[in-house]
Each structure stands twice: as structure tokens, then as C-alpha cells.
Amino acid sequence: MARAISILYALAIYGFIFLPVAVLVLFSFQGTLFPIPPFNGPSLRWYQAVLNDARLTDGLVNSIFVAVLSSALATLLGFLSAWGFARFTLPASALLRGFLTLPLTVSYLIIGMGLLIFFNWLGLPKSLAAAGIGHVVINLPLCFAIIYSQMGEHQANIERAARDLGAREWQVLTLVTAPMLWPALFAGFFLSMTFSWDEFVIAFLLTRFETTLPVEIWNLLRAGLNPKTNAVGALVFGISILLAIVFELVAFRKRPQ
Amino acid sequence: MTDLVSIEHITQRFGASLALDDVSLAIQPGSYTVLLGPSGSGKTTLLSILGGFLQPSAGRVLIDGADCTTLAPAKRPTATVFQDYALFPHMSVGGNVAFGLRMQGVAKDARVAKARDMLRIVGLDQAFDKKPHQLSGGQRQRVALARALVVEPAVLLLDEPLGALDLKLRRQMQDELKAIQKRVGTAFVHVTHDQEEAMALADHVVVMNHGRIEDEGAPERVYGRPATRFSATFMGESTILDGRVGADGRVATALGIFDLAGGNAGQMVHVAIRPEHVQIGPGIAATVKDVVYQGSFKRVAAAPAQAPEVALLARLPAYAAVAEGSAISLQIDPAQVILLAD
Amino acid sequence: MSGARQPIAGWASVSPALLWTLVFFALPFVAMAAASLFPKGGDGLSLANYTQFFANPSYWRALTNSLEVTLVVALISILLAYPFAWILAFVVPERWQRLALMLAVLPFWTSYVVRSYSWLLVLAEKGIVNDTLLSLGLLAEPLQLANSRTGTVIGFVHFFVMLLTLTIFANLKQLSPNYRKAAADLGAGPVQAFLHVILPLTLPGIMVGAFLTFVLAIGDYITPQILGGNNELLMPQLIMMQIGRRGDFASASALSIILMLVVSVAYLLCARWLKIERA
Numbered sequence: 001m002a003r004a005i006s007i008l009y010a011l012a013i014y015g016f017i018f019l020p021v022a023v024l025v026l027f028s029f030q031g032t033l034f035p036i037p038p039f040n041g042p043s044l045r046w047y048q049a050v051l052n053d054a055r056l057t058d059g060l061v062n063s064i065f066v067a068v069l070s071s072a073l074a075t076l077l078g079f080l081s082a083w084g085f086a087r088f089t090l091p092a093s094a095l096l097r098g099f100l101t102l103p104l105t106v107s108y109l110i111i112g113m114g115l116l117i118f119f120n121w122l123g124l125p126k127s128l129a130a131a132g133i134g135h136v137v138i139n140l141p142l143c144f145a146i147i148y149s150q151m152g153e154h155q156a157n158i159e160r161a162a163r164d165l166g167a168r169e170w171q172v173l174t175l176v177t178a179p180m181l182w183p184a185l186f187a188g189f190f191l192s193m194t195f196s197w198d199e200f201v202i203a204f205l206l207t208r209f210e211t212t213l214p215v216e217i218w219n220l221l222r223a224g225l226n227p228k229t230n231a232v233g234a235l236v237f238g239i240s241i242l243l244a245i246v247f248e249l250v251a252f253r254k255r256p257q
Numbered sequence: 258m259t260d261l262v263s264i265e266h267i268t269q270r271f272g273a274s275l276a277l278d279d280v281s282l283a284i285q286p287g288s289y290t291v292l293l294g295p296s297g298s299g300k301t302t303l304l305s306i307l308g309g310f311l312q313p314s315a316g317r318v319l320i321d322g323a324d325c326t327t328l329a330p331a332k333r334p335t336a337t338v339f340q341d342y343a344l345f346p347h348m349s350v351g352g353n354v355a356f357g358l359r360m361q362g363v364a365k366d367a368r369v370a371k372a373r374d375m376l377r378i379v380g381l382d383q384a385f386d387k388k389p390h391q392l393s394g395g396q397r398q399r400v401a402l403a404r405a406l407v408v409e410p411a412v413l414l415l416d417e418p419l420g421a422l423d424l425k426l427r428r429q430m431q432d433e434l435k436a437i438q439k440r441v442g443t444a445f446v447h448v449t450h451d452q453e454e455a456m457a458l459a460d461h462v463v464v465m466n467h468g469r470i471e472d473e474g475a476p477e478r479v480y481g482r483p484a485t486r487f488s489a490t491f492m493g494e495s496t497i498l499d500g501r502v503g504a505d506g507r508v509a510t511a512l513g514i515f516d517l518a519g520g521n522a523g524q525m526v527h528v529a530i531r532p533e534h535v536q537i538g539p540g541i542a543a544t545v546k547d548v549v550y551q552g553s554f555k556r557v558a559a560a561p562a563q564a565p566e567v568a569l570l571a572r573l574p575a576y577a578a579v580a581e582g583s584a585i586s587l588q589i590d591p592a593q594v595i596l597l598a599d
Numbered sequence: 600m601s602g603a604r605q606p607i608a609g610w611a612s613v614s615p616a617l618l619w620t621l622v623f624f625a626l627p628f629v630a631m632a633a634a635s636l637f638p639k640g641g642d643g644l645s646l647a648n649y650t651q652f653f654a655n656p657s658y659w660r661a662l663t664n665s666l667e668v669t670l671v672v673a674l675i676s677i678l679l680a681y682p683f684a685w686i687l688a689f690v691v692p693e694r695w696q697r698l699a700l701m702l703a704v705l706p707f708w709t710s711y712v713v714r715s716y717s718w719l720l721v722l723a724e725k726g727i728v729n730d731t732l733l734s735l736g737l738l739a740e741p742l743q744l745a746n747s748r749t750g751t752v753i754g755f756v757h758f759f760v761m762l763l764t765l766t767i768f769a770n771l772k773q774l775s776p777n778y779r780k781a782a783a784d785l786g787a788g789p790v791q792a793f794l795h796v797i798l799p800l801t802l803p804g805i806m807v808g809a810f811l812t813f814v815l816a817i818g819d820y821i822t823p824q825i826l827g828g829n830n831e832l833l834m835p836q837l838i839m840m841q842i843g844r845r846g847d848f849a850s851a852s853a854l855s856i857i858l859m860l861v862v863s864v865a866y867l868l869c870a871r872w873l874k875i876e877r878a
Binding site for chain 1: 608609612613616617619623626630631634679682683686687690691705706707708709710711713714716718720721727760761814815817820821835838842848851855858859862866
Binding site: 308309310329330331335336337339340341343345346347356357359360361404405408 | 775777778780781782783784785786787788791795796799800
């Protein structure tokens with residue numbers, strides 16, 4: 001009996017969670033002009049429209065660019081700093097580590113605003129690069145935290161063994177440490193990609209003509225509801241699920257012994 | 258006297274594997290029973306079934322005459338001391354110990370008094386207001402014990418309770434467990450893989466292997482006269498020899514002929530010889546293969562000249578002058594050779 | 600820890616990240632604080648932006664609106680997510696749990712912007728909910744769900760139920776199963792075991808989740824902008840309005856700093872539960 005109620009409750013919550021997504025996907029196949037009931041379709045005209053819309057496809061490409069580059073940089077900086085703090089006793093270590101993780105507690109809006117004012121003052125124009133810089137700011141603490149938490153004594157001993165066998169510092173770093181930590185590096189990179197890819201506020205504040213997909217979608221929607229956005233949303237969803245499956249296969253198949 | 262606990266033909270399957278195979282066991286009131294066996298022997302599974310955390314695939318469990326097979330843990334007259342103690346970290350020691358009484362609806366004053374009493378019995382009356390994380394491993398173990406005993410179960414179940422303690426502390430806790438059990442009078446069922454612990458605590462040892470009971474009885478009997486090869490080598494050490502029962506009923510082995518009752522003429526059998534019954538003396542010429550110094554004795558493995566493939570184990574005095582490769586003469590006490598059932 | 604090796608290597612390793620954070624996080628923050636002290640159209644250093652906040656009722660109301668909405672959202676989300684996480688952790692068979700969890704958070708991967716607009720489709724006057732309820736005869740007139748605080752709350756709750764399910768699930772799984780067994784063994788029924796043992800042990804995790812919800816929700820611009828309608832403004836909308844419509848960076852900066860102060864106060868109140876523990 002309790003089990004039946006549990007199942008019903010779980011299904012209800014699942015229903016609630018998937019409701020907007022189901023609507024989104026359903027109306028991406030809408031036949032008529034407006035993504036409102038009743039549903040006329042299915043039709044692929046909006047997917048066609050999306051692929052023909054240069055601004056949207058440009059936005060998609062820009063999003064990928066910014067996501068990949070900013071995530072790679074965030075992961076690299078996160079890795080270097082995690083290694084530095086974990087393997088060396090540096091003064092005020094706890095304070096500095098706290099400083100690195102501080103951006104996690106600040107709203108994206110405020111980070112974006114700070115950068116906007118700062119760049120304004122420096123005379124730097126709005127650009128994709130500016131948004132990318134902002135994305136590194138929000139993702140660096142994440143990468144640092146994930147990688148740092150994996151750099152325990154066990155790993156340190158393996159590095160000591162490598163050093164004992166004659167490897168120089170940079171060789172230890174590239175041939176031993178980085179490969180050993182690859183799950184954490186991958187997790188940091190993947191998570192950063194996820195946050196950067198869908199990030200709106202910082203991109204909105206810091207870009208102008210060339211912008212990312214979420215901002216293009218926003219611009220599109222300011223003119224009113226448009227089934228193109230549903231098609232884009234469904235495409236984004238599809239790509240994301242694909243990435244999630246890749247992550248699942250890579251991360252859970254190659255479990256390091 | 259009727260059995261306190263009667264385990265009847267319990268079988269437990271997990272998917273394709275058989276964890277318990279038609280196990281039957283009787284436990285008497287006031288006894289200290291130890292389930293002894295290596296990992297995978299089924300001893301913990303049996304304890305879980307006794308405690309109500311697992312439903313057996315087949316068979317019955319009767320406690321105090323009542324069929325408890327499908328009864329939830331809360332409704333059974335059992336209480337369990339878990340391997341990691343499972344003390345509630347957010348409650349005080351007193352709160353932990355009184356928890357069971359609180360669930361029974363006992364009034365606050367009464368249950369605090371009972372909790373204090375029980376903590377006194379386990380020697381921790383000072384710790385009533387402390388939190389579990391402030392206590393040492395051994396102290397936490399005693400709190401877990403108190404918490405389980407205060408609800409006055411008919412049977413107390415202990416799942417490898419001393420595993421996390423170091424040797425000295427373990428020996429100390431063994432003495433305390435035995436004392437507490439005698440004082441409280443509850444039947445204890447204790448799971449362990451440590452045969453010394455089993456012999457020290459139990460008045461009823463149950464040796465398990467691969468989901469079956471290999472041997473059971475008083476520790477003196479199970480050690481002195483093991484029933485099977487597994488029992489002979491798991492409880493202490495033994496030299497195992499192949500043997501053949503002759504027409505006269507005596508058993509012929511590579512190291513001599515022994516007068517053992519119970520064999521049928523022509524039967525192939527195994528015999529076990531405990532190392533403490535192999536001493537220096539006239540009889541078997543052998544070469545020492547290995548000497549391990551153990552403080553109060555030396556554990557010696559020697560290859561007899563008449564049967565070099567056999568590793569004859571002997572427990573020799575610490576002052577015995579033996580070294581690897583030296584010649585030695587060993588004598589087996591014929592009265593202590595054991596005929597095994599398998 | 601090898602402090603015996605050249606610490607230079609250590610400093611070289613951590614400096615890039617530290618410098619980045621300094622230049623692109625700390626300095627902009629200082630710039631923002633500085634900008635807030637020079638009101639637009641005023642003359643020089645002044646606290647006018649801050650006093651204006653307390654003086655202007657519509658500004659002040661944006662903050663109270665934000666606080667009310669985020670607290671309601673946190674409460675509802677926890678109440679909905681906890682039983683759900685429980686079911687995923689203890690009722691669903693072990694080998695299906697990861698799949699069930701992944702399904703529960705899958706919608707995270709649709710675009711946040713598009714997803715919010717989809718809620719509009721669902722909640723609008725001519726949207727799915729109203730259509731269904733009207734055609735079933737359960738309503739005489741359409742409900743005002745979108746373009747109101749209700750819409751904002753629903754949009755937020757949708758996001759945070761997913762997030763909190765994730766965090767509470769992790770929290771529940773990490774509890775030793777022996778706690779529940781011990782409670783049951785000592786006579787506790789399922790409700791008692793939950794109230795006396797599981798809930799207190801998971802409370803720190805819940806507080807962390809609640810704080811996270813508070814911080815993320817109070818700073819979110821998209822959901823209230825799309826689903827909240829024009830009748831009330833929340834803080835992020837007020838801030839964006841200063842930049843967009845009025846180009847008043849000074850005022851926007853001041854409001855941002857006020858928002859940060861509110862979050863810091865919340866942090867101090869919850870600090871007890873937010874100590875990061877090293878397992």
C-alpha cells in the first residue's frame with residue numbers, strides 16, 4: 001500500500017518535471033505559426049527554419065566555441081592550482097583556497113555586472129571573449145574544488161615513486177599526475193561545458209553583435225512566442241542527451257582500478 | 258528443555274548463488290553461541306535471517322516457540338549489535354541507549370533510569386551525556402551493547418563486534434563480553450572469523466563453510482576432535498594424511514598405522530594430527546623445512562624421510578634447537594590422531 | 600606534503616588561477632563598489648544610491664518580493680523533493696537507481712531560457728493547463744497562472760526540485776544502512792525511524808540545499824522576467840532595469856552590493872550547517 005503511494009508520488013513528480021520538456025518537444029513539431037494549443041502537425045518546418053536562421057546557427061557555433069575554450073582554460077587553471085595547493089605547503093593556503101572558491105557564492109548577474117563595469121572602465125568592448133572570461137570566472141572554482149578533492153595522499157605517493165625513479169617535475173605532472181586524475185579533469189571540464197553552454201546572464205551583459213545561443217534565443221523570443229525556439233530547444237536537448245550518454249559511457253566504463 | 262531458538266532447514270539464495278544450504282541449528286537459553294567461518298561461509302547471512310533483516314528462501318525460524326520467519330526486526334525478541342555499531346551520532350550516549358525503550362513507550366524517568374543501569378553494567382555510567390564521537394572504539398562498542406541489551410531481548414545478535422579493535426583491546430573486550438553475558442543471562446549469538454575468539458567466548462561453537470554447518474559443539478570437542486578436514490584446518494592447524502582402513506580396522510597412513518575406531522575395511526579416509534601432539538622423539542626421521550618463532554613455541558614444518566611430500570607440523574618448545582635443513586626425529590602421539598568424517 | 604621541494608614551483612602553479620580570480624573577479628567587484636559611490640548625474644562621492652534604496656518604496660519592495668519568493672520556493676521545493684529523493688534512494692531497486700536519478704534531472708539539459716518559455720505555454724490563459732481544466736469542466740474561467748508570482752514560483756520550483764532531488768539523494772545514500780536497521784531493530788516504525796533518526800541526520804544536507812536554492816533563486820533574472828509578469832519586480836529585474844533602460848551603472852552596482860549583503864547575512868545565519876566537512 002505504502003509502495004503504491006510511493007510509486008504514484010514518484011510518477012507525479014516525474015510528470016511535473018517533464019511537463020515543460022514534453023510541451024517543448026511536442027510544439028517543436030507544430031504545423032502552424034504559433035506554438036500554442038491546439039497542436040497541428042507533426043511538421044519539420046521549424047527545424048528547417050532553425051537551420052536556415054543564420055543568427056541561430058551562428059549562436060550555436062559561438063556557444064560551442066566559448067564553452068570549449070572557457071572550459072578548457074578553467075580546467076587547466078583549476079588543475080594547476082589544485083596541484084600547487086595539494087603538493088606544496090604554501091603560506092595562507094586555506095585563505096587562498098577560500099579566495100579561489102569565493103565566486104561560487106556570488107550570483108552570475110553580479111559577476112557579469114562587475115566585469116561589465118570593469119571592462120567599460122578599461123575601454124574593452126563587449127565580445128564573445130569577454131563572455132568567455134566571465135565563464136572561466138564561474139567555472140574555475142568548480143574545477144579547482146573537484147580536482148583538489150581528488151589529490152589525496154594516495155596520489156602523492158605515486159608521484160613520489162615517479163620522482164624516485166628519476167622523473168623531473170614537469171614529467172611527473174604530464175606523465176603521471178594528469179593521467180591519474182583524468183576522471184576529475186573530465187568531470188570538471190564536462191560540468192564547465194554544461195554551465196557555460198546554457199549560461200545566459202553573463203553572455204547577455206558582455207556580448208553585443210556576436211553572441212551565444214541562449215542570448216539569440218532570448219532576442220528571438222522578445223518578439224513573441226516562436227516555434228523556432230522550440231525546435232532549437234529540442235535540438236539543444238538532443239545534443240545534451242547525446243553528450244550525457246557519452247559522459248556516462250566514458251566515465252563509467254573506464255573506471256581506473 | 259525446549260530450544261530458545263530453532264532454525265529449521267534454512268536455505269538462502271541470492272540470484273544463482275546459494276548462501277545457505279539447508280541449515281538447521283538449535284540455540285539454548287543462556288548460551289553463548291559463536292558462528293565461526295571464513296567470509297562467504299554464510300554466517301552473517303544466517304545472523305541477518307535471525308534478526309529479521311532478511312527473509313529466507315526456505316525454512317523456518319522459531320524463537321521461544323513462535324514462528325518468527327516473516328516477522329519484522331521490530332517485532333522479534335531479538336536485538337542486534339552491528340559491525341559499525343550504528344550509534345546515532347546526533348543523540349547522546351544516554352539517548353542512544355534509551356532509544357529502544359522510548360520506542361516501546363516507556364516514560365522518560367523510567368527509561369533514563371534503565372539506561373543508566375545498563376551503562377553501569379557495561380562500565381560507562383560516566384558517559385551518559387557524551388556524544389558517540391567523543392568516545393573511543395571500545396567504548397562505542399560497549400554503548401552499542403548496552404543499547405541492545407536494555408530492551409531485554411531473548412537473543413542478542415552480534416555481527417563481528419570486535420573486528421575493528423586492536424589485539425589487546427579485543428582480548429579485553431572478549432573477557433568483558435563473556436562477563437556481561439553471564440551477568441545478564443541473555444543468549445548471545447556472535448559471528449566471527451577469528452577461531453581464537455570463538456574458543457575463548459563460546460560454550461557452543463558452530464563451524465560454517467560454503468553455506469553449511471561443518472561441525473558444532475563445545476569448543477573443547479570441536480577443537481579436540483574436529484569432524485571434517487575444514488574444521489581441522491580452520492580451527493587451529495592440523496597435518497592431514499590420506500589413509501586406508503585395513504581388514505583389521507586399523508588405518509594405514511604414510512607415517513604409520515594407527516588404531517582408530519569407526520572406519521570400515523577397505524575405506525579411503527583422512528586423518529588429522531594436531532601439531533601440539535607431534536614432539537621431538539624416536540619415530541619419524543625428517544628434515545626441517547620451515548621454522549617460525551612464536552614467542553612461547555616454535556612452529557616447525559618437517560618433511561619425513563619416508564614421505565617427503567608430507568608437511569608434518571609440530572609445535573616444539575621455544576628452546577628447541579632446530580633450524581631449516583637440520584635433521585630431526587619426531588614422534589606422533591597415537592592416541593591423539595583423529596579420524597575425520599570426510 | 601612536500602614542502603621540502605622548491606616552493607617556487609608551487610607558487611608558479613597556483614598563480615595563474617589566483618591572478619585570474621584577482622583580475623576578473625576581485626577587481627571588477629572593487630570597480631563595482633567604486634561605481635556605486637558615484638551616482639549618475641550627481642557630483643562625486645556619495646551614498647545617494649544606497650539611501651535611495653531605503654527611501655524608494657518600489658526598490659525596497661523588490662527586495663521583500665525577492666525574499667518572499669525565494670523562501671516560498673525553497674520551502675516548497677524541499678517538501679516536494681525530499682520524499683521523491685527518498686523513493687529514489689530506498690524504494691527503487693539498486694540497479695535502476697542511477698537511471699531513475701538521471702531521468703529526474705534530464706530536463707536540466709534543455710535550454711533554461713527555452714524551458715522557461717515552455718512553462719509559459721503550459722501556464723498561459725490559453726495554455727495547456729487552463730485548456731484542459733476548462734474542457735473538463737473543472738473551471739468556469741481560466742486561472743491566472745502565468746505572468747504572476749505563481750508563474751515565477753512554479754518555474755523556480757521546477758528547477759529546484761530537480762537540484763534538491765540530486766543533493767538530498769546523495770545525502771540519503773551516504774547514510775549507513777545500519778542506522779535504519781538499528782532503529783527498526785529497536786522497535787521504531789517507519790515514521791518514528793524517519794523522525795528520530797533519518798531526518799536529524801539529513802538536516803545539515805537539507806540546510807545546504809536550502810541555502811543553495813536561496814542564493815541561486817534570489818540572483819536569477821530569467822524566470823521572473825519570463826513568468827513573473829509586470830505587476831511586481833524582483834531584485835535581479837530591478838538591477839537589469841538600471842542598466843538596460845537607464846544606463847545607470849552606479850545604481851545597478853549599489854543594488855548588486857545590497858543583494859550580496861543580503862546573501863552574506865543569510866550565509867552567516869546558516870553558517871552552522873554550512874561548514875564544509877572533510878570526510
